[in-house]
Amino acid sequence: MELFRRRTRRPTLDLDDIQATVLRARPEPYFGTHAIIEITDQAAGRQLLRRLAPLVSSAARWDEPRSSWMALAISYAGLVALGVPQDSLESFPANFRAGMAARADRLRDTGPNAPQHWEAPWGSGRAHLAVSVYADNEDDWRGTMAGYERQLQDLAGVRLLSHQDFGATGFNVFGYRDGFSQPVVEGSGAEPLPGDGRPIKAGEFVLGYPSETGQPLPMPTPDVLGRNGTYVVFRKYHSHVATFNRYLRDNASTEEDRELLAAKLVGRWRSGAPLALTPEQDDPAVGADPRRINDFDYTDDPRGLRTPLGSHIRRMNPRSTKLETLSDVNIRRIIRRSTSFGEPVVPTVLTADGADRGLDFIALGARAIDNVEFLQSEWVNSGNFVGLGKEKDPMISLQDKGAYFTVPGSPPRRVHGIQSFNTLRGGEYLFMPSLSAIHWLAG
Amino acid sequence: MGEHDIQTRFQELPAAVREKVDTVLTDAKIAVKLKIAEILADPAEHAEHAVTTAGRVGAKSGEVSELTAIMPLKPNGAERLRKFFTLVGGNLAGAGQVGTLHNMRFVFLDNDTKLLFATAYDGEWDPYIDDFATKIPEFMDYLFGNVEGWPGITSPAVKDFITQHQIPAEAWFVSHPNITVAEANRLKRQDAAVQTFVDALN
Incomplete structure (x- = not known):
């Protein structure tokens, strides 16, 4: 599917200074790597930033295809390791400074998702720099990676802690198309596609511009450090596809029924076609059409008879759903740059093979940290906001023993035995600086 | 001895x-x-009423949290607020749209120089403050604008301001700690449906 939006208006944002990943869509297919680096020596850390700065791409001409680009983000521990002045450090929000592991209670990261079970280097306080390379073909991916690795090679005082490749065709390991629903950022020049809703104020996604309140959101100081930057929430999930397949097998007897139950959990069919548009069966033509795939809301489905109120996509983006609690859906939007890793699993496989596969959930935005904490506690691990009590998101929550999912209907169907289909393996809160801020940080 | x-x-x-x-x-x-x-005591009942934290500040029992704040009023602040409260007869029915608010009260203390604001609400301290700033900013500023030093609901300093004036409860009891406002609404709808059904049977 053609994921690139056209630019139909003159951009008013400072695109030359904003990192590419903020506006540049993930290609299809895509290849890439997330590398995590520790800074053990301040001077070496700054030296590395000086070397990487020219490789970090800007959002200029984000609408034109590009074979590869690099993104750079820094954790609070990373800013400390770089020797950022104390008053600047204190100007960052409290949850960013605490780091993701310390916010486990707020994020509902308990039990198997708790930080003590995370993979290294997550939660160790040593994940300082995150370098991500995205590419639309294997050669350019390898080429860009080689360029970055050369900069890292001979530098004592910085250490590569982890190197995780990702890549997919645009379908995640469960077999569902993903990554195509994004907010339209006002001032980016992007053409809104049918169903995108109104453009959201740029200050919700990039620091230094008016947000939905009319005011810019708080920004770290000095101005050169904060402006045109944004926050990134990175969460690595292991996906239990065989468990998902088994749940479908246990609760539906024909392939048709299994696919319908799965669509009720997700809110979409595997092609990406939404239940809202094709409630009876998948329609791959809708899934492959960027002008139709999001062209719906829930105004005529208040009870969730087509798209369940508790389905994954309706929870994550309630659109026109009348919520039980006073929530502004326009301040809860995030730019999603998630990446899949590992081999997909077909629906007939019912036993886990132990292989590493899953999703790097990546959310960008000026409120990304607040919003992911909000999503985790209110929209993922609770059902209260849509009158579903303690029911949770069927795809990404941590399910309790005896949990169930309700498929609305006459009568409603309560499907017992739902499990956690994704387990958190680690993550961190990061700051994605502007290109001028990278130079400022490099000293 | x-x-x-x-x-x-x-x-x-x-x-x-x-x-x-x-x-x-x-x-x-x-x-x-x-x-x-x-x-x-019944251990299940005891566990149901366990007091946890509402996040940033305050106590929480089950799903219901408490917030008590005492804030200094501007000169004539009590007078202006009282005028409004009198106008509506002390009835704040519109607050129902918040959907997480069980109750709230406004009390003037110390010869009208301070405002006591106390409320019971669903969930935790942080989640919905941001929503008030974009959904009902005029109303929030109209009420709390009479408080000395109120930075405005859209100000980045507003959460710290409220936190500074909040006094966490030392003990907290809620009779139905797991019935949120949304859940109570659902139970009312369900009961209405059951009553209609029973009526139709006869």
Whole structure:
């Protein structure tokens, strides 16, 4: 599917200074790597930033295809390791400074998702720099990676802690198309596609511009450090596809029924076609059409008879759903740059093979940290906001023993035995600086 | 040494010491009574009422949190607020749209110089403050604009301002800690449906 939006208006944002990943869509297919680096020596850390700065791409001409680009983000521990002045450090929000592991209670990261079970280097306080390379073909991916690795090679005082490749065709390991629903950022020049809703104020996604309140959101100081930057929430999930397949097998007897139950959990069919548009069966033509795939809301489905109120996509983006609690859906939007890793699993496989596969959930935005904490506690691990009590998101929550999912209907169907289909393996809160801020940080 | 001797010797001790001993004994009696009550109580009911934290500040029982704040009023702040409260007859029905608010009260203290604001709400401290800033900013500023130093609901400083004036409760009880406002609404709808059904049966 053609994921690139056209630019139909003159951009008013400072695109030359904003990192590419903020506006540049993930290609299809895509290849890439997330590398995590520790800074053990301040001077070496700054030296590395000086070397990487020219490789970090800007959002200029984000609408034109590009074979590869690099993104750079820094954790609070990373800013400390770089020797950022104390008053600047204190100007960052409290949850960013605490780091993701310390916010486990707020994020509902308990039990198997708790930080003590995370993979290294997550939660160790040593994940300082995150370098991500995205590419639309294997050669350019390898080429860009080689360029970055050369900069890292001979530098004592910085250490590569982890190197995780990702890549997919645009379908995640469960077999569902993903990554195509994004907010339209006002001032980016992007053409809104049918169903995108109104453009959201740029200050919700990039620091230094008016947000939905009319005011810019708080920004770290000095101005050169904060402006045109944004926050990134990175969460690595292991996906239990065989468990998902088994749940479908246990609760539906024909392939048709299994696919319908799965669509009720997700809110979409595997092609990406939404239940809202094709409630009876998948329609791959809708899934492959960027002008139709999001062209719906829930105004005529208040009870969730087509798209369940508790389905994954309706929870994550309630659109026109009348919520039980006073929530502004326009301040809860995030730019999603998630990446899949590992081999997909077909629906007939019912036993886990132990292989590493899953999703790097990546959310960008000026409120990304607040919003992911909000999503985790209110929209993922609770059902209260849509009158579903303690029911949770069927795809990404941590399910309790005896949990169930309700498929609305006459009568409603309560499907017992739902499990956690994704387990958190680690993550961190990061700051994605502007290109001028990278130079400022490099000293 | 007989009991009489102990009593005599006890009475010979300085008054301060005797008072201390009496206090310790009284405290111990209450502690023992409470412990026995706890042992006899239904453990499930006891667990249901467990007091946890509402996040940033305040106590939470089940799904319901408490917020108590005492804030200094601007000169004539109480007068302006009272005018509004009188106008609506003390009825704040519109607040129902918040959907997480069980109750709230506004009380003037110390000769109209301070405002006591107390509320019980669903969930935790942080989640919905941001929503108030974009959904009902005029109303928030209209009410709390009478408070000395109120930075405005859209100000980045607003959360710190509220936190500074909030006094966390030392004890917190909610009769149905797991019935949120949304859940109560659902139960009311369900009951109405059941009543209609029963009526139709007859």
